[in-house]
Amino acid sequence: MGVGWAAAVLRPIIDVGGVLTVGALVAALFLLPSDRDGALSGATFRALRTAGCAAAVWAVALAASTVVGAVLWSAAVATGCAVLVAVGSAVARRWLQAAALLGPAGVALLLPLAGESATAGPQGDLVGGALVGVLAATAAWAGALLGALLGALRREHGGLVLRRFGRIVAACWPVLAAGGAVLAATRGGGVGPELIAGAAALAALGGLALAVRRRVARTAAAPAGPALVRLLGAQVALLLVLIVVVGRVSGLPAPTAGGPLEAVTGYPLPDPPTWDHLLSTWRPDLLLGPVAVLAAIAYLAGVRRLHRAGRTWPPGRTAAWLAGCALVLLATSSGLGAYAPAVFSVHMVLHMVLNMVAPLALVLGAPVTLALRALPVAEVDGPAGPHEWLLALIGSPLARVLAHPLPAAALFAGSYYLLYLTGLFDTVIAEHWSRTLLNVAILVIGYQFCWLVVGPDAAPRRLPHIARLGLGFTVMPFHVLFAIVLISLPTPVAAGFYAGLDLPWSPDLLADQRLAGLLSLVLGEGVLVATLAVLLVQWHRHDQFAAFRSDPLDEDAAAYRDLLATLERRRRPDDGS
Numbered sequence: 001m002g003v004g005w006a007a008a009v010l011r012p013i014i015d016v017g018g019v020l021t022v023g024a025l026v027a028a029l030f031l032l033p034s035d036r037d038g039a040l041s042g043a044t045f046r047a048l049r050t051a052g053c054a055a056a057v058w059a060v061a062l063a064a065s066t067v068v069g070a071v072l073w074s075a076a077v078a079t080g081c082a083v084l085v086a087v088g089s090a091v092a093r094r095w096l097q098a099a100a101l102l103g104p105a106g107v108a109l110l111l112p113l114a115g116e117s118a119t120a121g122p123q124g125d126l127v128g129g130a131l132v133g134v135l136a137a138t139a140a141w142a143g144a145l146l147g148a149l150l151g152a153l154r155r156e157h158g159g160l161v162l163r164r165f166g167r168i169v170a171a172c173w174p175v176l177a178a179g180g181a182v183l184a185a186t187r188g189g190g191v192g193p194e195l196i197a198g199a200a201a202l203a204a205l206g207g208l209a210l211a212v213r214r215r216v217a218r219t220a221a222a223p224a225g226p227a228l229v230r231l232l233g234a235q236v237a238l239l240l241v242l243i244v245v246v247g248r249v250s251g252l253p254a255p256t257a258g259g260p261l262e263a264v265t266g267y268p269l270p271d272p273p274t275w276d277h278l279l280s281t282w283r284p285d286l287l288l289g290p291v292a293v294l295a296a297i298a299y300l301a302g303v304r305r306l307h308r309a310g311r312t313w314p315p316g317r318t319a320a321w322l323a324g325c326a327l328v329l330l331a332t333s334s335g336l337g338a339y340a341p342a343v344f345s346v347h348m349v350l351h352m353v354l355n356m357v358a359p360l361a362l363v364l365g366a367p368v369t370l371a372l373r374a375l376p377v378a379e380v381d382g383p384a385g386p387h388e389w390l391l392a393l394i395g396s397p398l399a400r401v402l403a404h405p406l407p408a409a410a411l412f413a414g415s416y417y418l419l420y421l422t423g424l425f426d427t428v429i430a431e432h433w434s435r436t437l438l439n440v441a442i443l444v445i446g447y448q449f450c451w452l453v454v455g456p457d458a459a460p461r462r463l464p465h466i467a468r469l470g471l472g473f474t475v476m477p478f479h480v481l482f483a484i485v486l487i488s489l490p491t492p493v494a495a496g497f498y499a500g501l502d503l504p505w506s507p508d509l510l511a512d513q514r515l516a517g518l519l520s521l522v523l524g525e526g527v528l529v530a531t532l533a534v535l536l537v538q539w540h541r542h543d544q545f546a547a548f549r550s551d552p553l554d555e556d557a558a559a560y561r562d563l564l565a566t567l568e569r570r571r572r573p574d575d576g577s
Helices: 002-031 042-068 074-091 095-100 102-115 124-152 158-187 192-218 226-250 260-265 275-280 288-308 315-333 335-339 344-364 367-374 386-394 397-402 405-420 424-428 432-454 465-488 495-500 509-542 555-576
Strands: none
Touching (some): 002 102, 002 158, 074 095, 102 124, 124 432, 158 192, 367 386, 465 509
Protein backbone atom coordinates (compact mmCIF):
# COMPACT_ATOMS: atom_id res chain seq x y z
CA MET A 1 0.00 0.00 0.00
CA GLY A 2 2.80 2.42 0.94
CA VAL A 3 4.74 1.74 -2.27
CA GLY A 4 1.63 2.25 -4.40
CA TRP A 5 0.82 5.50 -2.63
CA ALA A 6 4.38 6.77 -3.10
CA ALA A 7 4.30 5.89 -6.80
CA ALA A 8 0.98 7.68 -7.24
CA VAL A 9 2.42 10.83 -5.64
CA LEU A 10 5.75 10.73 -7.47
CA ARG A 11 4.32 10.05 -10.93
CA PRO A 12 2.77 13.50 -11.57
CA ILE A 13 5.86 15.22 -10.12
CA ILE A 14 8.06 13.26 -12.51
CA ASP A 15 5.81 13.95 -15.49
CA VAL A 16 5.44 17.68 -14.85
CA GLY A 17 9.10 18.10 -13.87
CA GLY A 18 10.31 16.45 -17.06
CA VAL A 19 8.01 18.41 -19.34
CA LEU A 20 8.84 21.71 -17.60
CA THR A 21 12.60 21.07 -17.75
CA VAL A 22 12.64 20.29 -21.46
CA GLY A 23 10.14 23.07 -22.13
CA ALA A 24 12.23 25.67 -20.32
CA LEU A 25 15.28 24.66 -22.35
CA VAL A 26 13.23 24.97 -25.54
CA ALA A 27 12.12 28.44 -24.45
CA ALA A 28 15.68 29.54 -23.70
CA LEU A 29 17.08 28.16 -26.95
CA PHE A 30 14.43 28.77 -29.59
CA LEU A 31 11.78 31.16 -28.29
CA LEU A 32 13.35 33.91 -26.23
CA PRO A 33 15.86 36.13 -28.06
CA SER A 34 19.57 35.63 -27.42
CA ASP A 35 22.43 37.89 -28.47
CA ARG A 36 24.08 37.39 -31.84
CA ASP A 37 27.31 36.39 -30.10
CA GLY A 38 25.44 33.62 -28.26
CA ALA A 39 25.35 35.21 -24.81
CA LEU A 40 22.30 34.53 -22.63
CA SER A 41 20.70 37.37 -20.73
CA GLY A 42 17.37 38.68 -19.50
CA ALA A 43 14.37 36.42 -20.00
CA THR A 44 16.51 33.80 -21.75
CA PHE A 45 18.70 33.48 -18.67
CA ARG A 46 15.64 33.23 -16.40
CA ALA A 47 14.21 30.43 -18.57
CA LEU A 48 17.47 28.52 -18.21
CA ARG A 49 17.36 28.94 -14.45
CA THR A 50 13.77 27.68 -14.48
CA ALA A 51 15.00 24.59 -16.33
CA GLY A 52 17.64 24.05 -13.66
CA CYS A 53 15.18 24.30 -10.77
CA ALA A 54 12.68 22.01 -12.49
CA ALA A 55 15.46 19.52 -13.27
CA ALA A 56 16.51 19.47 -9.60
CA VAL A 57 12.96 18.64 -8.47
CA TRP A 58 12.67 16.13 -11.31
CA ALA A 59 15.92 14.41 -10.28
CA VAL A 60 14.79 14.12 -6.65
CA ALA A 61 11.46 12.60 -7.69
CA LEU A 62 13.17 10.16 -10.06
CA ALA A 63 15.65 9.13 -7.38
CA ALA A 64 12.82 8.60 -4.92
CA SER A 65 10.99 6.45 -7.45
CA THR A 66 14.00 4.15 -7.73
CA VAL A 67 14.09 3.79 -3.94
CA VAL A 68 10.43 2.78 -3.65
CA GLY A 69 10.74 0.51 -6.69
CA ALA A 70 8.04 2.26 -8.70
CA VAL A 71 9.97 2.15 -11.99
CA LEU A 72 12.73 0.14 -13.64
CA TRP A 73 16.42 0.74 -14.34
CA SER A 74 15.55 3.52 -16.78
CA ALA A 75 14.77 5.83 -13.84
CA ALA A 76 18.36 5.55 -12.60
CA VAL A 77 19.73 6.69 -15.94
CA ALA A 78 17.08 9.41 -16.17
CA THR A 79 18.05 10.59 -12.68
CA GLY A 80 21.66 11.01 -13.73
CA CYS A 81 20.62 12.97 -16.83
CA ALA A 82 18.33 15.21 -14.78
CA VAL A 83 21.16 15.95 -12.32
CA LEU A 84 23.42 16.81 -15.26
CA VAL A 85 20.82 19.25 -16.58
CA ALA A 86 20.35 20.84 -13.16
CA VAL A 87 24.09 21.41 -12.73
CA GLY A 88 24.61 22.47 -16.33
CA SER A 89 21.81 25.02 -16.16
CA ALA A 90 23.51 26.65 -13.18
CA VAL A 91 26.82 27.17 -15.00
CA ALA A 92 25.75 27.72 -18.63
CA ARG A 93 26.20 31.25 -19.92
CA ARG A 94 26.04 30.86 -23.68
CA TRP A 95 23.59 29.46 -26.22
CA LEU A 96 25.76 26.49 -27.22
CA GLN A 97 26.25 25.49 -23.60
CA ALA A 98 22.50 25.52 -23.03
CA ALA A 99 21.92 23.62 -26.29
CA ALA A 100 24.19 20.82 -25.02
CA LEU A 101 21.76 20.25 -22.15
CA LEU A 102 18.85 19.48 -24.46
CA GLY A 103 20.27 16.01 -25.23
CA PRO A 104 20.40 14.63 -21.66
CA ALA A 105 17.08 16.34 -20.86
CA GLY A 106 15.42 14.58 -23.80
CA VAL A 107 16.92 11.26 -22.77
CA ALA A 108 15.64 11.68 -19.22
CA LEU A 109 12.18 12.59 -20.53
CA LEU A 110 11.78 9.72 -22.98
CA LEU A 111 13.87 6.89 -21.52
CA PRO A 112 11.37 5.96 -18.76
CA LEU A 113 8.96 4.98 -21.55
CA ALA A 114 11.19 1.94 -22.09
CA GLY A 115 9.97 0.54 -18.77
CA GLU A 116 6.29 1.31 -19.25
CA SER A 117 3.99 -1.66 -19.71
CA ALA A 118 1.87 0.19 -22.28
CA THR A 119 4.75 0.06 -24.79
CA ALA A 120 4.93 -3.75 -24.66
CA GLY A 121 2.66 -6.36 -26.16
CA PRO A 122 0.07 -5.90 -28.92
CA GLN A 123 0.28 -2.49 -30.64
CA GLY A 124 3.13 -1.57 -28.31
CA ASP A 125 5.22 -0.22 -31.18
CA LEU A 126 2.47 2.23 -32.14
CA VAL A 127 1.78 3.20 -28.53
CA GLY A 128 5.47 3.83 -27.88
CA GLY A 129 5.87 5.98 -30.98
CA ALA A 130 2.71 7.95 -30.16
CA LEU A 131 3.84 8.57 -26.58
CA VAL A 132 7.24 9.84 -27.75
CA GLY A 133 5.57 12.30 -30.11
CA VAL A 134 3.03 13.43 -27.52
CA LEU A 135 5.66 13.93 -24.82
CA ALA A 136 7.96 15.87 -27.15
CA ALA A 137 5.13 18.09 -28.41
CA THR A 138 3.85 18.67 -24.87
CA ALA A 139 7.32 19.72 -23.71
CA ALA A 140 7.73 22.07 -26.67
CA TRP A 141 4.32 23.61 -26.01
CA ALA A 142 5.21 24.05 -22.33
CA GLY A 143 8.40 25.80 -23.39
CA ALA A 144 6.47 28.07 -25.72
CA LEU A 145 4.10 29.01 -22.88
CA LEU A 146 6.96 29.63 -20.48
CA GLY A 147 8.75 31.78 -23.02
CA ALA A 148 5.61 33.75 -23.76
CA LEU A 149 5.00 34.38 -20.06
CA LEU A 150 8.62 35.39 -19.47
CA GLY A 151 9.23 37.46 -22.56
CA ALA A 152 6.04 38.38 -24.41
CA LEU A 153 5.04 41.06 -21.93
CA ARG A 154 8.48 42.65 -21.94
CA ARG A 155 8.90 45.74 -24.02
CA GLU A 156 11.87 44.32 -25.94
CA HIS A 157 11.21 41.67 -28.65
CA GLY A 158 7.76 40.84 -27.24
CA GLY A 159 6.23 40.58 -30.69
CA LEU A 160 9.03 38.28 -31.88
CA VAL A 161 8.49 35.95 -28.93
CA LEU A 162 4.77 35.66 -29.62
CA ARG A 163 5.35 35.02 -33.31
CA ARG A 164 7.74 32.22 -32.45
CA PHE A 165 5.19 30.98 -29.92
CA GLY A 166 2.60 30.73 -32.69
CA ARG A 167 4.94 28.76 -34.95
CA ILE A 168 5.84 26.27 -32.21
CA VAL A 169 2.21 25.75 -31.24
CA ALA A 170 1.19 25.33 -34.88
CA ALA A 171 3.75 22.52 -35.18
CA CYS A 172 2.87 20.87 -31.85
CA TRP A 173 -0.91 20.72 -32.17
CA PRO A 174 -1.00 18.28 -35.15
CA VAL A 175 1.54 16.06 -33.40
CA LEU A 176 -0.59 15.95 -30.26
CA ALA A 177 -3.72 15.30 -32.29
CA ALA A 178 -2.12 12.47 -34.29
CA GLY A 179 -0.60 10.91 -31.16
CA GLY A 180 -3.91 11.13 -29.35
CA ALA A 181 -5.67 9.45 -32.26
CA VAL A 182 -3.18 6.56 -32.18
CA LEU A 183 -3.57 6.15 -28.43
CA ALA A 184 -7.37 6.23 -28.72
CA ALA A 185 -7.29 3.56 -31.43
CA THR A 186 -4.88 1.27 -29.60
CA ARG A 187 -5.66 1.82 -25.90
CA GLY A 188 -9.05 3.56 -25.99
CA GLY A 189 -10.90 0.70 -24.34
CA GLY A 190 -8.89 1.04 -21.14
CA VAL A 191 -8.95 4.82 -20.65
CA GLY A 192 -12.08 6.09 -22.32
CA PRO A 193 -12.83 8.94 -19.87
CA GLU A 194 -9.19 10.04 -19.76
CA LEU A 195 -8.90 10.14 -23.54
CA ILE A 196 -12.13 12.11 -23.78
CA ALA A 197 -10.73 14.61 -21.27
CA GLY A 198 -7.47 14.75 -23.22
CA ALA A 199 -9.29 15.33 -26.50
CA ALA A 200 -11.34 18.13 -24.96
CA ALA A 201 -8.20 19.72 -23.50
CA LEU A 202 -6.43 19.47 -26.85
CA ALA A 203 -9.33 21.10 -28.69
CA ALA A 204 -9.47 23.90 -26.13
CA LEU A 205 -5.70 24.37 -26.39
CA GLY A 206 -5.99 24.81 -30.13
CA GLY A 207 -8.74 27.37 -29.70
CA LEU A 208 -6.77 29.38 -27.13
CA ALA A 209 -3.62 29.28 -29.25
CA LEU A 210 -5.63 30.57 -32.22
CA ALA A 211 -6.98 33.39 -30.05
CA VAL A 212 -3.43 34.40 -29.09
CA ARG A 213 -2.35 34.28 -32.73
CA ARG A 214 -5.23 36.52 -33.79
CA ARG A 215 -4.46 38.96 -31.00
CA VAL A 216 -0.85 39.15 -32.20
CA ALA A 217 -1.97 39.67 -35.81
CA ARG A 218 -4.32 42.51 -34.84
CA THR A 219 -1.75 44.36 -32.76
CA ALA A 220 1.18 46.09 -34.42
CA ALA A 221 3.18 46.29 -31.19
CA ALA A 222 3.72 43.47 -28.73
CA PRO A 223 0.32 42.69 -27.17
CA ALA A 224 0.20 42.83 -23.41
CA GLY A 225 -2.28 43.02 -20.60
CA PRO A 226 -4.41 40.78 -18.40
CA ALA A 227 -6.31 39.28 -21.32
CA LEU A 228 -3.15 37.80 -22.81
CA VAL A 229 -2.01 36.50 -19.43
CA ARG A 230 -5.37 34.79 -18.93
CA LEU A 231 -5.14 33.14 -22.35
CA LEU A 232 -1.66 31.83 -21.60
CA GLY A 233 -2.61 30.76 -18.06
CA ALA A 234 -5.58 28.78 -19.37
CA GLN A 235 -3.26 26.95 -21.74
CA VAL A 236 -0.99 26.07 -18.80
CA ALA A 237 -3.95 24.47 -17.00
CA LEU A 238 -5.04 22.52 -20.05
CA LEU A 239 -1.49 21.35 -20.69
CA LEU A 240 -1.37 19.93 -17.16
CA VAL A 241 -4.49 17.92 -18.00
CA LEU A 242 -2.74 16.49 -21.05
CA ILE A 243 0.33 15.57 -19.00
CA VAL A 244 -1.85 13.67 -16.51
CA VAL A 245 -3.63 11.83 -19.35
CA VAL A 246 -0.32 10.85 -20.98
CA GLY A 247 0.96 9.56 -17.63
CA ARG A 248 -2.23 7.54 -17.16
CA VAL A 249 -2.00 5.95 -20.61
CA SER A 250 1.71 5.13 -20.35
CA GLY A 251 1.11 3.38 -17.01
CA LEU A 252 -1.59 1.05 -18.33
CA PRO A 253 -0.85 -2.67 -18.56
CA ALA A 254 -0.62 -3.99 -22.08
CA PRO A 255 -3.25 -6.41 -23.44
CA THR A 256 -2.40 -10.09 -23.60
CA ALA A 257 -0.29 -10.92 -26.64
CA GLY A 258 -1.38 -13.54 -29.14
CA GLY A 259 2.04 -15.17 -29.22
CA PRO A 260 5.78 -14.61 -28.60
CA LEU A 261 6.21 -12.59 -31.81
CA GLU A 262 3.35 -10.22 -31.05
CA ALA A 263 4.67 -9.77 -27.51
CA VAL A 264 8.03 -8.64 -28.93
CA THR A 265 7.03 -6.67 -32.02
CA GLY A 266 3.45 -5.61 -31.23
CA TYR A 267 1.95 -7.22 -34.34
CA PRO A 268 1.65 -10.68 -35.91
CA LEU A 269 3.42 -11.86 -39.05
CA PRO A 270 1.43 -14.87 -40.28
CA ASP A 271 3.26 -15.24 -43.62
CA PRO A 272 6.92 -15.70 -44.57
CA PRO A 273 8.89 -12.71 -45.96
CA THR A 274 8.43 -13.32 -49.66
CA TRP A 275 8.82 -10.46 -52.12
CA ASP A 276 5.09 -9.83 -52.37
CA HIS A 277 4.71 -9.79 -48.58
CA LEU A 278 7.67 -7.42 -48.18
CA LEU A 279 6.10 -5.06 -50.70
CA SER A 280 2.52 -5.28 -49.48
CA THR A 281 3.02 -5.30 -45.70
CA TRP A 282 3.14 -1.87 -44.07
CA ARG A 283 3.72 -1.10 -40.40
CA PRO A 284 4.35 2.62 -39.80
CA ASP A 285 7.39 3.61 -37.78
CA LEU A 286 6.01 6.57 -35.84
CA LEU A 287 9.46 8.06 -35.27
CA LEU A 288 11.61 7.80 -38.38
CA GLY A 289 8.64 7.64 -40.76
CA PRO A 290 7.23 11.08 -39.88
CA VAL A 291 10.75 12.50 -39.60
CA ALA A 292 11.49 11.40 -43.17
CA VAL A 293 8.26 12.95 -44.48
CA LEU A 294 8.79 16.21 -42.59
CA ALA A 295 12.42 16.39 -43.74
CA ALA A 296 11.30 16.12 -47.36
CA ILE A 297 8.63 18.80 -46.86
CA ALA A 298 11.07 21.16 -45.12
CA TYR A 299 13.63 20.69 -47.91
CA LEU A 300 11.07 21.48 -50.60
CA ALA A 301 9.99 24.55 -48.62
CA GLY A 302 13.59 25.75 -48.61
CA VAL A 303 13.92 25.23 -52.36
CA ARG A 304 10.66 27.11 -52.88
CA ARG A 305 11.89 30.02 -50.79
CA LEU A 306 15.04 30.23 -52.91
CA HIS A 307 12.99 30.21 -56.11
CA ARG A 308 10.78 33.00 -54.78
CA ALA A 309 13.91 35.03 -54.08
CA GLY A 310 15.03 34.56 -57.69
CA ARG A 311 17.71 31.98 -56.86
CA THR A 312 17.81 28.44 -58.15
CA TRP A 313 18.87 25.18 -56.54
CA PRO A 314 20.37 22.21 -58.41
CA PRO A 315 17.53 19.73 -59.11
CA GLY A 316 19.95 16.84 -58.68
CA ARG A 317 20.42 17.74 -55.05
CA THR A 318 16.68 17.93 -54.52
CA ALA A 319 16.24 14.52 -56.13
CA ALA A 320 19.00 13.05 -53.96
CA TRP A 321 17.46 14.35 -50.74
CA LEU A 322 13.97 13.17 -51.64
CA ALA A 323 15.35 9.76 -52.58
CA GLY A 324 17.11 9.52 -49.23
CA CYS A 325 13.95 10.43 -47.34
CA ALA A 326 11.97 7.90 -49.36
CA LEU A 327 14.53 5.19 -48.57
CA VAL A 328 14.31 5.92 -44.83
CA LEU A 329 10.52 5.79 -45.00
CA LEU A 330 10.46 2.55 -46.97
CA ALA A 331 13.12 0.87 -44.84
CA THR A 332 11.34 1.58 -41.56
CA SER A 333 7.63 1.52 -42.45
CA SER A 334 7.33 -1.03 -45.25
CA GLY A 335 7.52 -4.80 -45.06
CA LEU A 336 11.27 -4.43 -44.69
CA GLY A 337 10.82 -2.73 -41.34
CA ALA A 338 7.97 -5.02 -40.31
CA TYR A 339 9.88 -8.26 -40.91
CA ALA A 340 13.27 -6.98 -39.71
CA PRO A 341 12.72 -7.93 -36.03
CA ALA A 342 11.77 -11.50 -36.98
CA VAL A 343 14.23 -12.37 -39.78
CA PHE A 344 17.95 -11.62 -39.48
CA SER A 345 18.58 -11.35 -43.22
CA VAL A 346 15.77 -8.79 -43.58
CA HIS A 347 17.23 -6.86 -40.66
CA MET A 348 20.61 -6.82 -42.39
CA VAL A 349 19.08 -5.33 -45.54
CA LEU A 350 17.43 -2.66 -43.39
CA HIS A 351 20.79 -1.99 -41.74
CA MET A 352 22.50 -1.57 -45.11
CA VAL A 353 19.81 0.80 -46.37
CA LEU A 354 19.87 2.99 -43.26
CA ASN A 355 23.63 2.88 -42.80
CA MET A 356 24.86 3.25 -46.39
CA VAL A 357 22.29 3.76 -49.14
CA ALA A 358 20.05 6.41 -47.57
CA PRO A 359 22.91 8.45 -46.02
CA LEU A 360 24.71 8.67 -49.37
CA ALA A 361 21.60 10.13 -50.99
CA LEU A 362 20.88 12.44 -48.06
CA VAL A 363 24.33 14.02 -47.86
CA LEU A 364 24.36 14.67 -51.62
CA GLY A 365 21.25 16.79 -51.05
CA ALA A 366 23.41 19.30 -49.09
CA PRO A 367 20.64 20.21 -46.60
CA VAL A 368 22.84 22.48 -44.47
CA THR A 369 23.90 24.52 -47.49
CA LEU A 370 20.27 24.86 -48.54
CA ALA A 371 19.29 25.96 -45.04
CA LEU A 372 22.05 28.57 -44.91
CA ARG A 373 20.90 30.01 -48.22
CA ALA A 374 17.16 29.85 -47.51
CA LEU A 375 16.98 30.97 -43.86
CA PRO A 376 16.87 34.75 -43.37
CA VAL A 377 19.88 36.36 -41.71
CA ALA A 378 19.13 38.28 -38.52
CA GLU A 379 19.55 42.02 -38.55
CA VAL A 380 22.81 43.46 -37.26
CA ASP A 381 21.26 44.73 -34.03
CA GLY A 382 18.56 42.07 -33.87
CA PRO A 383 18.42 38.82 -31.91
CA ALA A 384 19.80 35.57 -33.28
CA GLY A 385 17.50 33.35 -35.34
CA PRO A 386 17.58 29.94 -37.06
CA HIS A 387 20.36 31.02 -39.45
CA GLU A 388 22.59 32.03 -36.56
CA TRP A 389 21.70 28.92 -34.54
CA LEU A 390 22.75 26.74 -37.45
CA LEU A 391 26.03 28.63 -37.84
CA ALA A 392 26.71 28.14 -34.13
CA LEU A 393 26.13 24.39 -34.46
CA ILE A 394 28.45 24.18 -37.48
CA GLY A 395 31.28 25.71 -35.49
CA SER A 396 30.55 23.88 -32.22
CA PRO A 397 32.98 21.48 -30.51
CA LEU A 398 30.57 18.62 -31.24
CA ALA A 399 30.73 19.39 -34.96
CA ARG A 400 34.54 19.38 -34.78
CA VAL A 401 34.48 15.94 -33.17
CA LEU A 402 32.01 14.60 -35.73
CA ALA A 403 34.15 16.00 -38.56
CA HIS A 404 37.26 14.13 -37.38
CA PRO A 405 38.02 11.12 -39.61
CA LEU A 406 39.22 8.77 -36.85
CA PRO A 407 35.98 8.55 -34.80
CA ALA A 408 33.96 8.53 -38.01
CA ALA A 409 35.87 5.58 -39.45
CA ALA A 410 35.90 3.76 -36.10
CA LEU A 411 32.15 4.13 -35.67
CA PHE A 412 31.31 3.23 -39.24
CA ALA A 413 33.53 0.14 -39.48
CA GLY A 414 33.56 -0.92 -35.84
CA SER A 415 29.83 -0.67 -35.16
CA TYR A 416 29.18 -3.90 -37.10
CA TYR A 417 31.62 -5.88 -34.96
CA LEU A 418 30.40 -4.28 -31.73
CA LEU A 419 26.74 -4.92 -32.52
CA TYR A 420 26.73 -8.41 -34.02
CA LEU A 421 29.82 -10.16 -32.63
CA THR A 422 29.66 -9.22 -28.94
CA GLY A 423 26.16 -10.29 -27.93
CA LEU A 424 24.89 -6.71 -27.90
CA PHE A 425 22.46 -7.48 -30.71
CA ASP A 426 20.72 -10.10 -28.52
CA THR A 427 19.75 -7.32 -26.10
CA VAL A 428 18.93 -4.64 -28.68
CA ILE A 429 16.66 -6.76 -30.85
CA ALA A 430 14.45 -7.83 -27.92
CA GLU A 431 12.67 -4.46 -27.37
CA HIS A 432 10.91 -2.10 -29.74
CA TRP A 433 12.44 1.03 -28.21
CA SER A 434 15.98 -0.36 -28.47
CA ARG A 435 15.40 -1.41 -32.08
CA THR A 436 14.21 2.11 -32.85
CA LEU A 437 17.29 3.61 -31.20
CA LEU A 438 19.45 1.22 -33.22
CA ASN A 439 17.85 2.43 -36.46
CA VAL A 440 18.48 6.04 -35.48
CA ALA A 441 22.07 5.28 -34.49
CA ILE A 442 23.02 3.45 -37.67
CA LEU A 443 21.44 6.21 -39.78
CA VAL A 444 23.40 8.91 -37.94
CA ILE A 445 26.66 6.93 -38.14
CA GLY A 446 26.19 6.38 -41.87
CA TYR A 447 25.35 10.04 -42.45
CA GLN A 448 28.43 11.16 -40.53
CA PHE A 449 30.72 8.94 -42.62
CA CYS A 450 29.21 9.90 -45.97
CA TRP A 451 29.26 13.58 -44.96
CA LEU A 452 33.03 13.39 -44.45
CA VAL A 453 33.71 11.48 -47.65
CA VAL A 454 31.38 13.06 -50.23
CA GLY A 455 29.21 15.62 -48.41
CA PRO A 456 29.23 19.12 -49.94
CA ASP A 457 27.94 20.72 -46.73
CA ALA A 458 29.93 23.00 -44.48
CA ALA A 459 32.19 21.43 -41.88
CA PRO A 460 34.61 22.78 -39.24
CA ARG A 461 37.40 20.95 -41.05
CA ARG A 462 37.37 19.77 -44.65
CA LEU A 463 39.62 16.84 -45.59
CA PRO A 464 41.49 16.99 -48.90
CA HIS A 465 40.19 14.65 -51.56
CA ILE A 466 43.14 12.26 -51.26
CA ALA A 467 42.47 11.89 -47.52
CA ARG A 468 38.77 11.27 -48.12
CA LEU A 469 39.65 8.63 -50.70
CA GLY A 470 41.97 7.00 -48.19
CA LEU A 471 39.22 7.08 -45.59
CA GLY A 472 36.88 5.24 -47.94
CA PHE A 473 39.45 2.60 -48.81
CA THR A 474 40.31 2.18 -45.12
CA VAL A 475 36.85 1.00 -44.09
CA MET A 476 36.29 -1.34 -47.05
CA PRO A 477 38.47 -4.24 -45.78
CA PHE A 478 36.84 -4.09 -42.36
CA HIS A 479 33.41 -4.39 -43.90
CA VAL A 480 34.50 -7.29 -46.13
CA LEU A 481 36.03 -9.06 -43.15
CA PHE A 482 32.85 -8.60 -41.13
CA ALA A 483 30.73 -10.14 -43.88
CA ILE A 484 33.11 -13.11 -44.16
CA VAL A 485 33.08 -13.63 -40.39
CA LEU A 486 29.28 -13.47 -40.34
CA ILE A 487 29.03 -16.05 -43.11
CA SER A 488 31.54 -18.33 -41.35
CA LEU A 489 30.07 -18.23 -37.83
CA PRO A 490 29.13 -21.75 -36.69
CA THR A 491 26.25 -20.54 -34.49
CA PRO A 492 23.49 -18.04 -35.31
CA VAL A 493 23.56 -14.52 -33.92
CA ALA A 494 20.79 -14.02 -31.31
CA ALA A 495 19.78 -17.65 -31.74
CA GLY A 496 17.81 -17.73 -28.49
CA PHE A 497 15.77 -14.68 -29.45
CA TYR A 498 14.84 -15.90 -32.93
CA ALA A 499 14.08 -19.42 -31.74
CA GLY A 500 11.84 -18.00 -29.01
CA LEU A 501 9.63 -16.24 -31.57
CA ASP A 502 8.20 -19.66 -32.44
CA LEU A 503 7.32 -18.72 -36.04
CA PRO A 504 5.51 -21.40 -38.07
CA TRP A 505 7.52 -20.41 -41.13
CA SER A 506 10.78 -19.72 -39.27
CA PRO A 507 13.77 -20.12 -41.62
CA ASP A 508 16.92 -22.09 -40.97
CA LEU A 509 18.71 -19.62 -38.69
CA LEU A 510 22.22 -20.50 -39.81
CA ALA A 511 21.30 -20.42 -43.51
CA ASP A 512 19.50 -17.12 -42.99
CA GLN A 513 22.60 -15.72 -41.30
CA ARG A 514 24.77 -16.74 -44.24
CA LEU A 515 22.32 -14.98 -46.52
CA ALA A 516 22.57 -11.90 -44.29
CA GLY A 517 26.36 -11.96 -44.55
CA LEU A 518 26.19 -12.28 -48.32
CA LEU A 519 23.71 -9.40 -48.57
CA SER A 520 25.94 -7.31 -46.32
CA LEU A 521 28.93 -8.01 -48.55
CA VAL A 522 27.19 -7.28 -51.85
CA LEU A 523 25.14 -4.28 -50.79
CA GLY A 524 27.80 -2.78 -48.56
CA GLU A 525 30.69 -3.02 -50.96
CA GLY A 526 28.50 -1.88 -53.84
CA VAL A 527 27.48 1.27 -51.99
CA LEU A 528 31.05 1.95 -50.85
CA VAL A 529 32.28 1.67 -54.43
CA ALA A 530 29.49 4.04 -55.53
CA THR A 531 30.52 6.47 -52.77
CA LEU A 532 34.13 6.47 -53.94
CA ALA A 533 32.97 6.95 -57.53
CA VAL A 534 31.02 10.04 -56.44
CA LEU A 535 34.15 11.26 -54.64
CA LEU A 536 36.27 10.85 -57.77
CA VAL A 537 33.76 12.86 -59.78
CA GLN A 538 33.86 15.60 -57.13
CA TRP A 539 37.66 15.52 -57.17
CA HIS A 540 37.69 15.92 -60.95
CA ARG A 541 35.36 18.91 -60.73
CA HIS A 542 37.48 20.41 -57.96
CA ASP A 543 40.51 20.35 -60.24
CA GLN A 544 38.62 22.62 -62.64
CA PHE A 545 37.80 25.29 -60.06
CA ALA A 546 39.86 27.99 -61.76
CA ALA A 547 36.84 28.83 -63.90
CA PHE A 548 34.34 27.35 -61.46
CA ARG A 549 35.16 29.77 -58.62
CA SER A 550 34.70 32.82 -60.80
CA ASP A 551 31.53 31.79 -62.64
CA PRO A 552 28.69 33.90 -61.16
CA LEU A 553 26.02 31.91 -63.02
CA ASP A 554 26.97 28.45 -61.78
CA GLU A 555 24.67 27.39 -58.94
CA ASP A 556 27.17 24.86 -57.56
CA ALA A 557 29.79 27.61 -57.53
CA ALA A 558 27.44 29.85 -55.59
CA ALA A 559 26.79 27.07 -53.09
CA TYR A 560 30.52 26.47 -52.73
CA ARG A 561 31.19 30.15 -52.12
CA ASP A 562 28.46 30.14 -49.47
CA LEU A 563 30.21 27.28 -47.70
CA LEU A 564 33.54 29.12 -47.73
CA ALA A 565 31.89 32.27 -46.39
CA THR A 566 30.17 30.26 -43.67
CA LEU A 567 33.40 28.64 -42.53
CA GLU A 568 35.21 31.96 -42.58
CA ARG A 569 32.57 33.56 -40.38
CA ARG A 570 32.85 30.71 -37.89
CA ARG A 571 36.66 30.75 -37.80
CA ARG A 572 37.14 34.45 -37.18
CA PRO A 573 35.97 34.43 -33.53
CA ASP A 574 38.11 31.35 -32.83
CA ASP A 575 41.20 32.93 -34.34
CA GLY A 576 40.81 35.91 -32.12
CA SER A 577 40.32 34.00 -28.92
